[in-house]
Amino acid sequence: MATLAGVFTNTVFGFIVAYTYIALWDQRPHLGGYDEAQALTYVWLGQAVLATMAMMGGGFEDDLIERVRSGDIAIDLYRPADLQLWWMAGDLGRAAYQLLVRGTLPMALGALAFDLALPVNPFVWIAFLVSVFLGVVVSFAVRYLVALTSFWLLDGAGVAQMTSLVALFFSGMLLPLNVFPGALGELARVLPWSALLQIPADVLLGKHTGWGLVGAYAFQLGWAAVLLVAGRMLQSAATRKVVVQGG
Structure with a gap:
């Protein structure tokens, strides 16, 4: 029921933004x-990946923040599994489900109602899915850093909400980053959130081909590597001496 409600919500907002x-x-x-x-395709693609990239929350971060707050994180640290990889594996599974169920239905409805610029070349779709995968990894890495702040704040909900607002703006969800003027546009395009929507959308629309596609992948991989390493370092600092509520 939650998924169906999400599909309905994304579809309604898709029509509003499309017009x-x-x-x-x-x-x-x-x-x-x-x-x-192409602009209309961008709109419906944004609605399709909104939940996939967990731009407005709904990913693993709420559970991780709660486990830190309650002290259950101490149990997780005793388990014979890497904490970062454990949560990333779960988030990748969540993202795949959201893309398949909550992503394809609004896109299909949008294609029925509007003239979208969808590619016919299957290799473009494959390139797009690779870009989406890399975008999900970048999204996870950002949200993992946010969740780890709860080790010091004990409640990272406020930081998570602020990060969601930043993600919505700098991912291009409100308007394509190519529309942003001057220095703001240049800044937005080099921040990690552009890997969530703007780059996958441009891959699907054929804006990145050949070496341009390689460059787009390199940008996403670079941010994923930097943020995952930062998450690893922050995790090490947080777990060096763990103090949980109640003990």
Whole structure:
């Protein structure tokens, strides 16, 4: 029922944003380098990956924050499994389910209602799925860092909520990052959140091909590596001396 409610919500917002984009692109054709069909495809793709990338929460971070708050994290640290890899494996499974169920249905409904610029080449879809996978890893790495702050704050909900707002803005969920002006656009495109939506969308729309596609993958891999290493270092600092509530 929660998944069906999510599909309904994403579809409703997809129609709202789609008609907003139609009005905007009617006044500014080829805004951000997209024609209207590509802009509408971007809208529905954003709704398809919103839950996949857990931009508004709903991933593992709430559970990890709660386990730190309750002290159950001490049990996790005794288990013969790496803490970071354990949570990442679960998050990858969650993301795959969300993409398959909550992602494809709104996209299909959007394709029925609007003229979308969907590729016919299967290799483009494969390249897109690879980019989505890398985006999920980057998303996990960011949220893992956020969750680890609860070792010091005891309740990381506030940090998680602020990070969600930043993710929605700098991922391109509100508007494509190509539309952002001047220095703001340049900054937005080099931040890790652009790997969540902007890059996968451009891969699907054929903006990244050949060496450009390699560069897009390298950008996502680079941020994933940097953030995962940072998460590993923060985890080491947090677990060097663990003090949990109640003992």
